Each structure stands twice: as C-alpha cells, then as structure tokens.
Amino acid sequence: MALRRNTLQSLYVQLAEALERQIATGAYAPFARLPSERELMAEHEVSRITVRQAIALLVRKDLVEVKQGKGTFVAGAVVRHGLDNLTGFYDSLLAQGLRPTTTLLDFRAIAHGERPPAAFGGAARRLVALRRLYLLRGQPFALVEGTIATDGATISRAQAESHTIYQLLRDVLRETVVRADIGIRALAVGKKIGSVLRLAAGRPVLVMERTSIGRAGSPVEHSRFYIAPETYEFRLNVPGPLQISRGIQPFAQHRSRERDASVARSA
Numbered sequence: 017m018a019l020r021r022n023t024l025q026s027l028y029v030q031l032a033e034a035l036e037r038q039i040a041t042g043a044y045a046p047f048a049r050l051p052s053e054r055e056l057m058a059e060h061e062v063s064r065i066t067v068r069q070a071i072a073l074l075v076r077k078d079l080v081e082v083k084q085g086k087g088t089f090v091a092g093a094v095v096r097h098g099l100d101n102l103t104g105f106y107d108s109l110l111a112q113g114l115r116p117t118t119t120l121l122d123f124r125a126i127a128h129g130e131r132p133p134a135a136f137g138g139a140a141r142r143l144v145a146l147r148r149l150y151l152l153r154g155q156p157f158a159l160v161e162g163t164i165a166t167d168g169a170t171i172s173r174a175q176a177e178s179h180t181i182y183q184l185l186r187d188v189l190r191e192t193v194v195r196a197d198i199g200i201r202a203l204a205v206g207k208k209i210g211s212v213l214r215l216a217a218g219r220p221v222l223v224m225e226r227t228s229i230g231r232a233g234s235p236v237e238h239s240r241f242y243i244a245p246e247t248y249e250f251r252l253n254v255p256g257p258l259q260i261s262r263g264i265q266p267f268a269q270h271r272s273r274e275r276d277a278s279v280a281r282s283a
Contacts, residue, residue, distance in 0.1 A: 019060055027062055028069035034060075035070065039079055039090055045155055047244075050080065050088040105160065105241060106150075106180040116157065121212075122147040123176045126163065133163050135227040135238035141165045146176050149212060156213045162239040164189075181237055185228070191236050193228045200224050202245065209242050220245055 019030045038044055051059065056067045071088055074080040082088050106116065126132055126143040136143070143163050150158040162181045164171065169189050176184065185191040205213070205221040215221060222243040230236035 019062065026069075027060075028066045028073065031056070031060055031062065031066060031070035032073040035074060036077070036079060044090045046090050046153065048090050049086075050090065052087060105158070107182070116150045116152050117154075119149045119151070120146065120173070120177045121149055123173045133238045135235050136163070136165070137235070142167050144171055144176075146181075157244060159209060159212050159242040160239055161242075162237060164237045165235065181239060182228075185230075185236055189236075191230050193236065194231060196226050196228045198224060198226050205242070213242065213244055215244065 019027055019034070021027075023030075035044075035050065044050060050056075050071075053064055053067045053071075056062070056070075057064060060067075071080065071082065074088075075082060079091055080088050081091050106118075123146045124144065126145055132138075132141070132143055142165065144166055145161070145163050148160045148162070149156060150160070160181075164181060164184060166189065171184055171188055175188055179187065182193065185193060201223050202220045203223050204218050205215050207217045209215075209221065210217045210219065213221065222241075222245045224241040224243065226237075226239045226241070227235050228237045228239075
C-alpha cells in the first residue's frame with residue numbers, strides 16, 4: 017500500500033495503520049517477524065525515523081514487540097497453565113476462552129517387546145501411543161506424544177481422535193488420576209519436531225513431561241508436550257516461601273530422563 021503524501025495525516029501514522037491492517041488480516045501471523053527497518057524504508061520510501069515512530073505506535077498498542085538485536089515481532093496471546101491442580105492441557109486452554117483445533121497424527125498399540133517409556137518401570141502393561149497436534153488460529157501450537165495404559169480395556173482410534181488423554185482415562189477407561197508428576201525444561205528442537213511445529217531446527221522448545229498416577233498407585237499415562245515457547249507460560253502458587261535451591265539436583269540424576277527427551281534434539 018502506497019502512503020499518501022498529500023494529506024495532513026503523518027506518514028508514520030499511515031505506515032502504522034498499514035502494518036496494523038496486515039496483522040489483522042493475517043498477513044503477519046502471531047509471533048512472526050516484521051520486515052526490517054531498511055526493508056520498510058525501501059518499500060514505503062520513508063525515513064528511518066518514520067519507520068521507528070510507526071513501530072513505536074504499534075508497540076504502544078501492544079500489537080508488536082521489539083527484541084533487541086532480533087527485530088520486531090507480532091504480539092501473540094500467551095497461554096497460562098496453572099500447575100496447582102490436575103487440569104488437562106486441553107481443558108486449560110478452554111478455561112482461558114481459547115478453542116484449539118487438534119489433529120491426531122498417529123495412534124497405535126505398543127507392540128510386545130517394544131520398549132515403553134521409562135515412567136512405566138518396565139512392567140508388562142498393555143499400552144497405546146498417540147501423537148496429537150494442537151493448533152490455535154490455524155498455527156501449530158503444541159505437539160503431544162502420549163502413552164496410555166489400557167490393560168484389559170480398549171481404546172479405538174475414533175475415541176482417540178475425539179477425546180483428550182485425560183478424557184480417555186476418565187470416560188473410556190474409567191480411571192481416576194490421583195496425582196501427576198510434572199517436569200518442565202527447554203531443549204533445542206530437532207528437525208522432526210520442528211517441522212511439525214514450524215520451528216527452525218535448533219530453536220528452543222518447551223518440553224513438559226507428565227506422568228499420571230491412578231487409583232492403584234501405578235502410572236496410567238505418560239505424556240511429553242512440545243510447546244512453542246513464546247506462547248506458553250506455566251504458573252504455580254505455593255504457600256510460604258519457595259526454596260528454589262532445594263529442587264536443584266546433580267545432573268547425573270537426570271541422565272535417564274535426558275536420554276528419553278533426546279528425541280527433541282535428534283528426532
């Protein structure tokens with residue numbers, strides 16, 4: 017869009033409005049990088065100060081964010097996931113008024129002799145595995161790889177497509193989750209995961225690992241969530257002071273988990 021020179025409206029306001037329209041129509045998706053100052057100067061034939069004033073106006077409107085040394089990026093909604101209760105991943109999104117769409121990428125029974133996730137402790141269990149992609153506003157948001165203990169029950173692919181993992185446990189398997197162990201870390205994304213989330217290989221990705229414990233005291237599911245880091249924030253409220261240093265453990269104690277999570281780098 018050409019800027020109008022024969023009007024009282026400032027060029028920087030016109031440029032800001034043009035960029036705002038492009039953001040609103042999806043030309044620039046949430047968290048996408050805008051053209052550089054030099055590119056905007058050349059495209060619209062304006063000065064650097066005009067570009068900077070336009071960007072500053074968009075920043076004041078909370079439409080973009082300037083990252084020093086990286087550029088200007090479209091702002092996006094951040095999802096906040098509380099860790100205070102056993103809210104499922106999907107339910108946490110719904111509670112914030114978000115309506116994600118999902119695609120079941122894979123669903124299969126884990127064959128006899130195939131190595132299950134370490135969370136199941138090597139016990140002989142009937143397990144099914146699934147991979148599910150979450151999208152918000154058409155953009156890949158998270159990839160979930162889950163393993164569910166079915167034992168004597170059956171889960172169909174149709175049920176896996178229409179139910180979350182916690183819904184499958186509750187409504188199909190009639191299992192109650194009494195607690196969940198959750199770990200969160202950041203890893204460099206590998207090509208396989210990156211291609212699904214549309215993230216360049218080597219970029220950081222949030223990895224949440226969850227093991228849910230059933231009524232009998234044994235694991236009933238283990239899931240690994242790969243989440244685009246700009247879009248998600250975990251929250252935890254604790255009574256009294258939180259002693260962070262007490263939770264720090266030697267690296268050697270996490271080596272088995274590191275091997276399990278290496279799929280984020282090599283897959």
